[in-house]
Every structure is written in structure tokens, then in C-alpha cells.
Amino acid sequence: PRTIYLSEYRVPDYLVDHVDLRFELFEEGARVHSKLAVRRNPEATGGPVPLELNGDSLTLESVHLDGRQLTTDEYQDKGELLIVPAVPDTFELQVVTWIEPQNNTRLEGLYKSSGMFCTQCEAEGFRCITFFPDRPDVMARYRTRIEADRSMYPVLLSNGNDVDRGVLEGGRHFVTWEDPFPKPSYLFALVAGDLVEQKDAFTTVSGRNIDLRIYVEPRNADKTDHAMDSLKRAMRWDEEVYGREYDLDIFMIVAVDDFNMGAMENKGLNIFNSSCVLARPESETDAAFQRIESIVAHEYFHNWSGNRVTCRDWFQLSLKEGFTVFRDSQFSADMGSETVNRIENVAMLRTAQFAEDAGPMAHPVRPASYMEISNFYTLTIYEKGAEVVGMIHTLLGPDLFRKGSDLYFERHDGQAVTTDDFVKAMEDASGRDLGQFRLWYEQAGTPVLTVEDDYDEAGEVYRLTIRQSIPATPGQSNKKPQHIPFALGLLDGEGNDLPIRLAPSEADAPATRVLELTEESHTFEFPDIPERPVPSLLRHFSAPVRVNYPWTRDQLRFLMSHDSDGFNRWDAGQRLAVDVIRELSGHAETKVDPRLIDASRVLLTDESADQALVAKMLQLPGEAYLIELTDQADVQTIHHARERVLKSLATALRDELMACYRRQQTASHYQITPEDVASRSLRNMTLAWLLHIGDEEALELALEQFRNASNMTDQSGALRALANSPFEAERRQALDDFYQQWQVDPQVVEQWFAIQASSPVSGDLEAVRRLLEHPAFDWKNPNKIRSVVGAFAGQNLPHFHSQDGSGYQFLAETIRRLDDSNPQIAARLTAPLTRWRKFAHVYSEGMHKALESVRDKENLSRDVYEIVHKSLA
Ligand code: B3K
Ligand code: ZN
DSSP states (O other): OOOEEGGGOOOOSEEEEEEEEEEEEETTEEEEEEEEEEEEOTTOOSSOOOEEEEOSSOEEEEEEETTEEOOGGGSEEOSSEEEESOOOSEEEEEEEEEEOGGGOOSOOEEEEETTEEEEEOTTTTGGGTSOBOOSTTOEEEEEEEEEEETTTOOEEEESSEEEEEEEETTTEEEEEEEEEEEEEGGGOOEEEEOOEEEEEEEEOTTSOEEEEEEEEOGGGGGGOHHHHHHHHHHHHHHHHHHOOOOOSSEEEEEEESOOSSSEEOOTTEEEEEGGGTOOOTTTSOHHHHHHHHHHHHHHHHTTTBTTTBEESSGGGHHHHHHHHHHHHHHHHHHHSOHHHHHHHHHHHIIIIIHHHHTSTTOOOSSOSEESOGGGGOOHIIIIIHHHHHHHHHHHHHHHHHHHHHHHHHHHHTTOEEOHHHHHHHHHHHHOOOOTGGGHHHHOOSOOEEEEEEEEETTTTEEEEEEEEEOOOBTTBOSOOOOOEEEEEEEEOTTSOBOOOOSSTTOTTOOSSEEEEEOSSEEEEEEOOOOSOOEEEESGGGOSSOEEEOOOOHHHHHHHHHHOSSHHHHHHHHHHHHHHHHHHHTTOTTOOOOHHHHHHHHHHHHOTTSOHHHHHHHTSOOOHHHHHHTOTTBOHHHHHHHHHHHHHHHHHHTHHHHHHHHHHOOOOSSOOOOHHHHHHHHHHHHHHHHHHHTTOHHHHHHHHHHHHHOSSHHHHHHHHHHHHTSSOHHHHHHHHHHHHHHHTTOHHHHHHHHHHHHTOTTTOOHHHHHHHHHSTTOOTTOHHHHIIIIIHHHHHOHHHHTOTTSHHHHHHHHHHHHHHHHOHHHHHHHHHHHHTGGGBOHHHHHHHHHHHHHHHTSTTOOHHHHHHHHHHHO
């Protein structure tokens, strides 16, 4: 496969102003008639060039130019390219193609999911529908007529407003849609199916009335309320916080079961993976409710950050994704608990994005090259990209940031632009120089900050020296220092914030001060500090960096209870736990530091503390994070050390855990307030700890909770605790009962798969292989694959990293099997193997072998090829 470089970017030779599509949908395939109004791009240089259109898996039936059918020697059909050598400056091109959606297992372009037709065009799926300049800087107005059997496909949807409909011969009908906004082809969408709709309405700030509709299969009709409420909240929020109003008269969401990712922001017609939109309390967990709220908002926010202003080319992907993730995190923080949201985002970033940034697939937020763009929908583009936007927000402050985003939307409305254009708008609106800041987009790798301090008692001056270094990443060895906002607090002996001055007697000294690091090393002096303070570093995780500072365990405990920054309270607890787990690793005699037990006791018993934060603080750092912090990681040793800490805590705090469990009473009416979510999470956590140590009384409580739960958070929490407990008979029974109860609901069956596949107790490799044979498993459904294979490789680390290499071989087999049918999913599953260099030899050898066996498959897809070859390089 060929590598594509950002430096090769050229403006398109031809532009398309208008696209007229007609789809004839049948069971044996679909005929696509396309009529393009094309003109030479005035910005393109050089003489006339051939017209080149992208295509993929298309059967070409005919080509007409300005109404005249071209003979086969007037064009070249090269499969991936349709070339018409001689074209005038302005013309109309008509192309008819035949495609087979019913055989499309890649789930890109037009395909079928449980009997309905649907599309996925980002990034390069439109070329699987018809020949087209399939690149985001070609923006056109679309008119789409869909024709299909009337009884099988009563609902026919596309982007924009529906302008015409009627009945055709042979039991068929049609609907025509017109989208007034020019858009890139990746935002095109079509849906045809037998769906029910939930209707609602929204009045915009300027008084326009918008029709809201969610389309689902009839069996899911009772699962749309939460998405609809989330949508209305998101629409209001975007008006209030960003001044963004919705622009079409109708906004539609469709749920489909077979989908490669979470959801897609097609103009006016968002298509969602069922698991990211459908929920009711009985069958979905709090986590699902929260995920749905944030994804519905994310896709909605794309209407401005992505659709109205889109990407010039796919290297700019973070322009829309980083900014939109930043926006949806702000929204979630406003809807729930700010601190808890920050903790969850950072935990994910530090576990998974830092790992990506330190591995063979590391790339800048704006990559310089790729082979397959689908591989670049990464944590770096999304989450690190959001952190980069967040740092601009921190540096500018909320008001100037808003001025910047207003300017960005106004200046670039209707355009396809670059991350640089975004930064420029922020600079122009604020007057700040973000020149050095741009390195965040260009340099890969996670900066490491090393912090040293000293205190001058006589002069009452506290000094902080911060050094930054950025590790080498593939293709980038010598990095320049970056511009890093570093939020600092200083605590006195009582735990109060000291005012932080940069000059003596500075007035209005803040309690949290954002220092700006621009050099390799910076020394800051803080006067008027009457005693040696405890530093609270990188408050609110003000930059996506690693921080090294020699905290003592007493300092960490002190920060856990006193830091005014909730995020750093949590972080101090994590650092203490990491330190204790590491101390135990490979040392069977070492006892768990009583300070960790005491700290946990305080958390468990302090009813006045913010319970949402408490629930987070009590969770031990995950195995994946512990691995990420370790060179030459020994997974089994890490797993056992963490287990030992967990068991010591559960044993020592048995009564407190029981009391905490019994104290949690949520309102009988299910709500997803931060308080209720925290309460359910504490219940499930205390239960899990107690079952982990085989507590008989807790077993009774778990069984009761499992049987009598009125919502899925409680029921699956109990099931998860049982599935990870030593009570074999009860655990099997509960798993069987759960399946019997929920087998009609595929989303719950996915949870049932994942609970087992991710469980070190219930999910050894043999059990996981049995799940693949289960009648509910389906190799064509990405959610099922993720809930078994993904959960095993991503969360069941002791079994996946079995030292005999069987887990790796299993994953390699799965990837080889999926590579032909669904390369995107196969490539995603490859991620856990790519980091083989991170592990001790007993592991890395097996991972390497597994990668080689994938590499040696014939006709490897471009998706998997890129990842495997970069990982082995
Ligand atoms: N933009 C889509 C992701 C498309 C992935 C294509 N392989 C969803 C989102 O980020 O909103
Ligand atoms: Zn997105």
C-alpha cells in the first residue's frame, strides 16, 4: 500500500457544485444514478487535466458527458479510479453504477443491517456508492431520490428536507430529499427500512421550529426517550455556550445494530450504533446512559464543528474531532459532575492515549502521513486533540476562547479548513501568539515534566524548577520544547491554598496559578511563602503530560484530603495506590502500607464528602494503567500485586464496606443525577470487593440485588461481582439466569458477553472460545465481536497475557478471520499486540509471533497491513 503525505496536498482540479442522486434499491442490489455538475477549480494551476473520480467495489454501467453516452475508449475504469481524459471547463457528468449492499460486510458505503439499508461514508465510503472526487474539500449540494419496495421499506431518509414523495409501479415508492447546505461526500447518508419514529420538537433561540425524530426498529420503540432528552439539552447548550443555532428544519437520528464505530454526524441524519443511542433503565446501565448523552451531543455539535466548517483533508481530522470532543466534554461536565468527568477523561487519556503515544503507531494530532485513514480515528486525534483545544481554552480564558470560536465559525462557514486556521482564529480574536503552541499539532509523544523544588526559609521563597522533555517517536527524534500551561497550587500545613505570587506583595494573587512553560527548563520563584508548602501540581490536569515529582506518601495522603482541586485529590490517591502496588510487585512478604488502608477507610466512612468523587477515589488504578507506567511490564506480577492490595483492603475494611453498601439508597425512581450514579457505583464497588474475598453475607446481598434490581446498573453490577467471585455455583447460575431473562435484547446480551469475556475468573480462554460458539454470537456484528474478543484482549489482561502465548494466538486468529470481511474491525483488534516492546520477554516474544502470523496472511487489508508493519518495524 502507498503512503499518503500531507506535504503532497494539492487543491482539487475539479469542483462539484451539485449532486443529483437516484437510488433504486432491490434485494439483489442497488442501482445508483448520479448526475454531477462539475467545473474546473479556478484555484487549480496548470493546463487542463483529466477528470479523476474515486471508486471502490463498483460495477460501472454507463457514463454520459453533457448528455452524450461515452464509449469505453473515452474513459478508463481502473476500479479505484474512473478517468475521463477530455472534459470541458464546465460540464455535467452522469454515471450509473451497480452495487450489492446485501453482501457488504465491511460496513462502509451502502450496506444492510437487520434488513434495513444504511450508509457509512466517513472517511472514504462514498466511493463505495458511486464514482466521485471523494475528498472533504469538494463540497456540493445534494438532491437524493430513493426508490424502494413500499411495504419492506416504508421509511426512506436522506440529508436535508424531504421535498417530494410518491407511489411507483410494482408496489414501490420514492422520497426525494434536498440538502441546501454544501457538504463533503463523507457527510452523505441514506436509510431505508421498516422503522418507527419518535417525534419531538425544538424551538431555537431565534424562534425557529425544528422537527426532531428518532427512527428505530419497532422492538426498540421504548428505548428512545433518553437520546431525545439528551439531544434537546445539547441543542440548547450549544446555543447558550457557543452561540450555535441549528440550521435545517429537521434533525433525525437512526439506530442501527451493525456499525463499525459509535455514531456518525451525517448532515441532518445522524446514524448511531444501537448501543450508543438506545436505553431504558431496566436494560442499560448508568455508563450507557452517560455514554449516550455525550455521543448524541458530540454528533449534534458536529453540525457546526465538522459540517458547517469541515476539514480540508484527512490530516486535519482533529480539527473537527478534537474540538468536538472538547465541546462534548464541556457539555457533560455541565450536565453532571465536572470533577468526575475530568477524572474519567484523564484516566482514559493516561491509560490508552499515553500508551498509543509511546508505541509504534504514535502520531501527531495532525499526522504527516498515513496509509489507511481509518486507522487514524485514534485516541490521539480525538482525546489528545481535545486536550490541545482545552489548553487553548486555559491560556485564553473562557471569554477570549469564545471570541475565538465565534471568529472561527464566522470566518470559515461553508469552508474546508485546517487546524492552523483554527489556531489562527484563536490568535486573531485574542491577540495571543500561539506560534510555539502549534507544536502540539506537529510533534507526537507525551511530554515528561520533571519537577524539583526547594524552600528558602529565611527569605520565605519557594522555588520550583520544571524541566520538559519529549520522548522520540517514529520518524521524530529531536523535539522542540512545547508551550505548556501548568496549573499550580501551594498548600500550607493546614491544607489551605496559599496565594501564589510571582512578585513580592502582588495584589490579587490567585490560589491556582497557570504557569506557562516554554523553555526546556524553567525556574519559578514564589515570594511571601511563610512555610514549606506541599505543591499541588498540574491542577485539573491542565496539560496532557506526565509529571514526575518525589512526593512522599504522607504528602499524597495530605493532598488526598486537603487539595482544593478535586481532580488532584483523586490523582494523589491514584499515585499513592500505584506506589503501594508497585512496592508489592514480586514481593510476597511485603504488607500493604496501612496509610492506603486508612485513606480508604476515611473515604468509605465520610458521609459528608462528595460521594461522586469518593466513588472514583476508591477505585484502584487499573491494570492497563499500571502496565503503562512500567517498562518491561510483567503482567502476571502486576495483576497479582493489585489483587493482593484489593484483597487486603477488602479484608481490613470489611465492616466499613458492608456499612457503606447498606447506606446507599437511591431514589426509587431511576435518575442519572451525579448523586444517584455515585450511590449505585459505591454499592456495586463495595459488593464487588466483598465478593472478591468470598464474603458469605455479601453473597446473599448480591443474589438479592441481582434478583430484585429495578435497573440494569444494579442488576449487572451484582452479576459482575458474582462473575468475579469464588462462588462457582452461584456465579454460573446467575450468568444462566441473566441470559434467560435477557436473551431477546441484543444490547443486554452484549453486556452478558462482555462481563464474562473480561472476567479473570469466568473468562479463561476456553470460556471465551465457547462464547464464540454461542448462538447469540455473530461474526458479522461488530458489537458482538467487541463484547467478546475486544473485552478479552482489552480488559481480561491476566488471561490475554497468558505466558504460553495462547491469548495472543487467539487474537491473531480472530484478526486473520476478520481481515477479509471487515478490515476496520480487524485493524482495531490489532491494537493490543502493537505494544509488544513494552512487555517483559516472556510476553513480547509471543506478541511478536502473533503479529507475524497476521502479517503472513494473504491479501492482508491495507488497514491491518499498516498497523502490523509499523508495529514490527
Ligand atoms: N466522525 C465519526 C467517525 C467516523 C469514523 C470513520 N472510520 C464519528 C464521530 O467522531 O463523531
Ligand atoms: Zn466526532
